[in-house]
Amino acid sequence: MDNSKLISRSLGALCLIAIAIGVLAGIFSWLFRLLIAIIHNAAFLGQFSTQYDANIHTPASYLGWMIIFAPVLGGLVVVFLIRNFAPEAKGHGVPEVMSAIYHKRGLIPGNVSIVKALASAITIGTGGSLGREGPIIQISAALSSFVGRLAKVSVSQRNLLIACGASSGIAATFNAPLGGILFSIELLLVSINSRTVLPVAIAAVISANVGHYLIGDEPAFYIPALFGADTSKGVLISLLAIPLGAIIGLFSMVFIRSIYFAEDLFEKIPVNAYVRHMIGTLLLGAMFYSIYLQFGHYYVQGVGYATIQDTLTNVISHPGFLLFLLAAKVLATGLTIGSGGSGGVFSPSLFLGAVLGALFGNLVTLLFPGSGVNPVVFAVTGMAAMVSGTTSAPLTAAIIVYEMTRDYNAILPIMTAVSVAYALRRHFMKGDIYTLKLNRRGQMIPEELVADLGSHVVINDIASRNIVFLSEQDMTASDKDFACITEGGKVVGVVDLHSSHLDHEVPVQSLKKKHFVVLRPGTTLTAAIAQFYQEKRDIALISRSGNADQDAVIGVISSKHLIDMIGDVTATLR
Incomplete structure (x- = not known):
């Protein structure tokens, strides 16, 4: 996908998309349960029916001892589907969602939803000893990734929508919207703040309400009062x-x-x-x-x-x-x-x-x-x-x-x-x-979220002010960090004097000038790194006017300095 066509949507737009995801996830959760019911009733009871209460034991199969072959026949279909259409559908689902967020830029193939639904419904319906929650999470996440691609949202927002889908799946299947929200907070969200939690919460609540309408509003299990009025124990x-x-x-x-x-x-x-x-x-x-x-x-x-x-x-x-x-x-x-x-x-x-x-x-x-x-x-x-x-x-x-x-x-x-x-x-x-x-597989997942201090450190606080302005005809001294080469009141190049290893004065024209970017005071460390990467430069002028006017330059910073700063920030988090 061409990243230049991706758009960072407003919070309001994300919330509207989250509503759609919540509705779709609730519907898909219901359909997935119906599919399991149809397959289970056909395999064990020999009848077509969508009525299946998993909280009640399955009666003796009409097949007698031959029921042992039901998971075998179902398994053959499952292997065929997974091998030929979606290898990601194998296993328990959630790791594939986490991999998509942290290693695949939020991209989950569109066919995963269909293949996962079929494969998991057949596995569970024919007697496989697994659950429906992981598949519902992966199905809803794949659906959300598809919606994110349709909306052409940025990669980070596509990851957020995947979390919305996963939370919606949990909320609908367990009738547990709070649990669904916390699932994304603890396992899926790359960053946690009101702008990320709000869409997740909206999607989970909408999905739970859709589940109430289609599945029912009863809790997943009937549990008698545990304490009642006596809480002395x-x-x-x-x-x-x-x-x-x-x-x-x-x-x-x-x-x-x-x-x-x-x-x-x-x-x-x-x-x-x-x-x-x-x-x-x-x-x-x-x-x-x-x-x-x-x-x-x-x-x-x-x-x-x-x-x-x-x-x-x-x-x-x-x-x-x-x-x-x-x-x-x-x-x-x-x-x-x-x-x-x-x-x-x-x-x-x-x-x-x-x-x-x-x-x-x-x-x-x-x-x-x-x-x-x-x-x-x-x-x-x-x-x-x-x-x-x-x-x-x-x-x-x-x-x-x-x-x-x-x-x-x-x-x-x-x-x-x-x-x-x-x-x-x-x-x-x-x-x-x-x-x-x-x-x-060699894919590492962060064990915790940390504050993005790089978004709060501004470069004018860390840039070097030990600079000298020289023309190409001047001699440069080795006691400065940087030399800004000027022409007509404009900076036309920058020399990193420390990297030049000078031990005496030399003509400026003998030193290699470096191209630079211009950043305004108040630019964050994170934004500066992005600017360096985008323009393929490794030195920046900090300028009050946002241009290379000599009178406006207040400091210089290099990519090496930024790397050192990142190391310092990381060390504070250990």
């Missing part, structure tokens, strides 16, 4: 959230490593992508059918929301079975995504957190029956802590789960656990489930 529960957060922080590392271990393991199998995925999905199908025969439900197939719902209503409470589900979900997710499936890891993280939290809570009640604590509190807290540990988005995790529970009293143990889980995982493992994939 709040301190005890918050204290217990500390060891729970520590356990989940350590387990989040196990889950992250398991994902990439599975990918590496399947890559080593000396067969083509189709056979590789057939092996993984056949093992998956056999696994969830065996679980059905033994326990009456498939439990680990699909998004796993029904199992999460069971932990949140304490239907599942036996520690041994909870421990089994924990191991089974890690294995099922690894088989699905490691062999080449398409879907998100957000839902598996919620699943594992809910199960591990429920396990912790039920052990507490068994060991201390007089404590009177509700195990469901720990299941809810575990969901947030696991998302925090795996994604490096603790605030997003806390607020999304809070928006699910709608119980303010739960926020204290949740915040405690997410903080501990994130801090512990971050101490032992720098990368998270998203950035580790990019780091393995």
